[in-house]
Amino acid sequence: MALFDTPQEAFGALRPICIQLTKVQTVENVKELQAQLQTVSDSALQELQEYVLFPLRFTLKTPGPKQERVVQSVVQCVTFVLSATCVKKPALFLELFSELCMCLASPSAPRQLAPLSEELKHSVIQSLLALLHSAYGDVIMSLYQPPNLPHLGFAVSLLLSLAKEEKARQIKLAALKCLRTFILQCDCQEYHRPLDEEDKKQCGDLFASFLPGMSITLSQMITGDMKQGHMVVISALRVFSQAISLVMADEQLAQIPPEKEKKPALEESRISELVVHRGLEWAKGTAAKLSILIKKVVASASVHSHWKVRQELVETVHLLMLTCSQSLVGSVSELLKALVSLVNDERPEIQARSNEVLRSITVQGMVAENRPLTNILSEDLHSLATALPRLMNSQDDQGKISTLNLLLGYLKLLGPKVSVVLNSASHLQRLSKALVQVLELDVRDVKIVEEKRWSSGGLEDLTNHSVHSKYFRFFTDDRILPLLQQICQVLGYYGNIYLLVDHFMELYGESALYRKQAAMVVNEVVAGAAGLEMDGLQEREAVLGTEDLKGVITSVLEEYVDQANWHLITSMESEEAAAELAMKYSGLLAVASEVHSQPLPPLDPKPTVRSMNSNIWQICIQLEGIGCFAQALKRDFRLLLLSALYPVLEKAGDPTLLISQTARGTMAKICLTCGYGSVPELINQNADYLVNGISLHLRHVAHEPHASRVLEAMLRHSDANVLPLVEDVVQDILTKLDQCHSDRASSFLRVMHTLMKMLEKQVPVGESEAAEDPCEEQSQLPLYAQMAKDVTERCVHLLSAKSLCVRLKVLDVLELCVMVLGAHENVLLPLAHRAWPPLVHRLTNDDPLAVLRAFRVLCTLGANCGDFLRRRFSKDILPKLATSLANQAPVSARAGPIYSHTLAFKLQLAVLQGLGSLCKALDLSENDLNKVANICLPYLSAKQPARLQEAACSVFLHLMQMDPDATWLFLSNIWCPHTYQPPHPSLAPVNLHGMAKKRNEFTDNVQHLLDVLHRGS
Incomplete structure (x- = not known):
């Protein structure tokens, strides 16, 4: 609490220490004065302001070197006085301003900063802020008179140097805050009266001289070292935008009369010649220079790692578009680009604010040079489409994210007008080239990717589960692929679906280099055309009808499942793959012999790992596309199941894990969208057409492996209800097993193994029981037992096959057959009698792998028919x-x-x-x-x-x-x-x-x- 409330009382208490400080300038005397000042009321101190400031100012103005501790204590005491009082005299304000600035300047080179401690620099800046805030009424405007231009310029130069060169973050922030106060844009508005238009004009005219230096230094800070911290960048960005808006405001420049462009009259003071006389030519030249800096600032801030910097950029763009859209016409495009790219920012608050600012600009209708906003956006999109292939090839991941965000923003803002851009063949070509280029896959070793396994969840888990991670040649950032997918979806949502699909399917068929990327684009385009996850976008002019969408999907589906694009070599580990390759090539040889006189070159029996991995990814992408098509058509996709389900099931039985997992996810999507409760229900309700397809394909040797895979997938992914439906086709497979050589038996045996596993599962769960009559006839056997008996009879002869792979598969099948027939001894014992001689050979004279499997079969036989084997064993x-x-x-x-x-x-x-x-x-x-x-x-x-x-x-x-x-x-x-x-x-x-x-x-x-x-x- 103040002890001295009247000036007289306060004067008596302060006079001795003020006299003492005038005589001897020490830290102790300054601190004693500040201690006494704390006992004086603000009203009394206001009356004694100049008296108290005199010894402090005297200390600062004393010639010769001074101790930093003394100067710092004096500056802090001045700050205390200014914080408690108002400066009502312009002369006192200007003198204090000059004296405080001189504390920062080097005595030998006044235009340079003195080598001071960080604490002293910070104290001086704080004192300057206190002085600016203590200015009473119009006193502060005295600083913006032409004669005071050198003082203001000196201060601006010092503060810019501090903001740029100092390492201490608090000094940088304080200097930037002081600069904002200089341009009358301080956050603490309660200290200042509202500025009228004349004040703004006066301030703007004076700061026009400083704008080049300020803008250059501030832009260097914004685009400089990331280690300086996001708050420094935000503050610099705020000063940058506010300084430009003050000097380059459209309203201010529009009020300049023509005579202002003339040279100043001779009677004007010489100092006024330093003030920039703003006119049209000056405005154009300054705007051209500023456009270069604005472009750099926007490019840096729009991709800054801290979201608050990007948020401040939105406010910067809003301010400049609001105040300077005519004077900064050359920068409008860059400013709009910043907003457009931030529309898709990862932070929802930035997205919302960017959309809000864009809507406010759209409401204005016309921007630079009275051009409609949509025209500017269209021109910018044209320009971006032209440069996109080059940018995608040359930029790093962060640059690609920025560019793709910009492209996505343009597409969303243009909405239905996107079709105008796509109707330009050259721009569609450039856009598609860029997308196909950046989506090129890195077909790395699939075995590494296959380390992931599926969760045993429901349909929702299967559709949401990431089957595999795609790796791309030209980017590694996980944020880029979703951006590319969104771009393709928006193109499909607003664009001409026929034009887009035709164009990318041409690329699909043009070269294997483009096929995977083109298929990825088509999948997303179809999803966008169907309106999947397109919430929050402008309404399109016409919604695509179901019949039109179904027609497009049908044509793409036919291309995907065509034999040339579906039956690709994905592995040489299995014998049937090599046989399939040889069979296809022999067909080509036959055709070539009729058409050409020269034969084709000999077959390369070892396709490269890269080519096989590329084929795996292509099949996976096409499977993903089928799932996407099902989601697009929903229940209407049931009409396409006749052409889609058979090939999907074929891939669900593929030996390559990546393909089978993707096919499983596709089946789950089909179930959810078409109204099936589960994958078994999907298979069972469509079993008639699937079985018919399997029977037809079994008649052709070239299609046997594919047909067996379909049946295997049906058995693997269905339940016991499917057994009566596939009984006939199982007999067809067994007949083929009787007729084929061992080199073609592998795929059939895989089906039998899957069938036996299914039957064995149905027997612990108690769904099958042994017949009560021990003398039952074959016709009385349950279906599961009859199937197991038939399989065993047809497989026994293959126990002596030359192929080790076939022998191993037969042993696996026999083990399961014995387990299924364990309750039917009168059926099992004759079969065991037939199988015993070749089984003995496997146990006693075979590869160790076969011996191992055969011993397992022997143990299973012993558990089910011990008395029969005792003597033989x-x-x-x-x-x-x-x-x-x-x-x-x-x-x-x-x-x-x-x-x-x-x-x-x-x-x-x-x-x-x-x-x-x-x-x-x-x-x-x-x-x-x-x-x-x-x-x-x-x-x-x-x-x-x-x-x-x-x-x-x-x-x-x-x-x-x-x-x-x-x-x-x-x-x-x-x-x-x-x-x-x-x-x-x-x-x-x-x-x-x-x-x-x-x-x-x-x-x-x-x-x-x-x-x-x-x-x-």
Whole structure:
């Protein structure tokens, strides 16, 4: 609280310290004065303002070097006084202004900044701000009189230097704030009276001299180092726009009379010659120079990483368009570009404000030179379309984002008038060239992409799930692809759908280089034409009818599923792919022999990885297109299912994971849009036409693999309800399996394997039961059992096929057949009898992979028909297994850790893991059990890999369940930790071979097994 309320009381308290400070300028004296000032009321201090300021000003004006601490304390005290009082005398205001500015200037070079501390610089700027805010009434306008131009220019120059060269962010911001106050655009409007037109004119005339230097320096700050912080850029942008709007305002320049362009009269003061005399020629020249700076500023700020900078750019454009659209006619296009590109900003608040500003400009109707806004936008879009291919090729990702945002903004704003641009063949060509160029895919290794797996969700999850990530040659930023998709959609929404689809389908057919990109564009164009996700856009002149849209989609669909674009080589891993390639080429040879005298060059049997990956992506994009077409037509797409569903299912059965996943997503979209509750329902309700198509294609050798894939996909993605519907076509496949050679059997076997997996799933869930009558006839078999019987009968002969791939697939099919027929022993046993001889060969004389699979089949057979196999296993298999395990035991005992990754190890492990349960299922005799125990004994050694030891222990655990006494005796002869005393002296002592042995490599495992046996007993 103030202690001194009257000037007289305050004077008495302040006089001693003021006199002391005038005599001795020290930090202590200044601080004592400021402490005394805090005890004086504002009204009393106002009366004593000049008296108090005198010793402080005297300190600043004293010649010679001064300590920075003293100067800083004086400046801070001046700031305190000015903050509490008003400066009512213009002379005092100007003197203080000059004295504070001199604190920043170098004594040796007044036009340059002095090498001061950051704290002192900041204090001086704050004092200048306090002075400007303390100006009472019209006092501040004295600064804008022509005679005071040098003082103002000096201050502006110093502040610009501070804003640009200082590293401290707070000094930069303070200097920029002070500059805004100079142009009477301070945020704190309560300190200033509202400016009238004359004040603005006076200020604008004076600042015209400073505008070139200010605009250049500020533009350098805006486009400069990103490390300076977004607040500095925002402040610089605000000063830049407000200074230009003050000097270049249309209203101000329009009021200049013609005589103002003449030279100043001789009687005018010399200082007034420094003031720029604004006229039409000056305005044009200045506007031309400013247009260069505005272009740089807009280009930098529109792509700034911080959203608040982009938001401030919107306000900058709004201010300049509102005040200077006539004087800055050459910059209107750049300013509109900034707004148009920000219409699609990632921040919703920037989008909303950009749209609001554009609407306000549209309401004005005419902008620069009275041209309609739509005309300017059309011309700019023409210009951008011309430059687009070059820009897409030369810009970095951020530049591409800016350019594409601009293009999208133009398209949205022009709305229905987009067709005018598209009707120009040259501009459509340039636009399409740019889109096709930037969308070129990087067909990298598909195996890397296939690491993703599908979630087991519903239809919504499948349609929303990202099947794969596309990689592009010319960009990596994830924001670019959605922008390109939006551009294509808006083109389809407003443009002529027939013109666009025809043009891009011509590119599709023109070259394989354009095919994938053209298909991506067509997919999005169709989505846009259907109005998918087009909310918030202007209404189009005419909505495309369903029949017209269906006609366009039908033509594109026919092109997509044409054999030349659908049946592409995507892998050489499967034999049928190579056979298919050879078959296609042989057809070409036949045609060539009739038309040309020279034969075609020999077939390259190894298509490149790049070409196959390119084919995979092309098929995926076309599948995505079919899903998009279904979404566009909704339930009306049902009419196109006859031509779409069969090829989609074919790709759902494709061995390439990327293709099958994409096809699955397409089926999910078809279900959702066409009103099917699930994919099985979709397949079952259209099974008649699908089965008919499969039967037709099975008649042609070239189409057999594709037909089998369709059937496999039907079985894989449907349910048990489809079985009666596909019964006939399954018989057709089995007939083909009888007739074909082993090299063509692979695709058919894949279908049979899928069928058996489906039947096996239907048998744990209890949907099938064995017949009660053990003497049932074949005609009484359930459908699932009859199918399994037929498949087994047709596959047995292929167990001896030359192809390892075929043998492996047959073994997989047989294993499932045995599981399905387990409840029908009278059917299973004859089939097992037929399959036994070739199965024995697979077990005893084949590739280790085949042996491994065959042993799995043997275990499954043993679990389902043990009595039938007991003698056969003992005679045909057990001796071979004993020899094989005995020969391999020394190898595994001395092998290193890498051995566990070998096929030999996996075979040993599988046999040991299955042998115990097999012995139990076959109920082997004591003699055979003893053989098994001897076979497995070497694997109880601690030298063996741990997993083999565990598997061998599992065999003995099964043997314990079958004959615990014999197993105990066998193990005790290997290691026996106890001595057994006879219960009566007349009995002979118990003597086991294991009693006398020391601990060895078998001890731990045998001890563990004996402990288990004792606990069980």
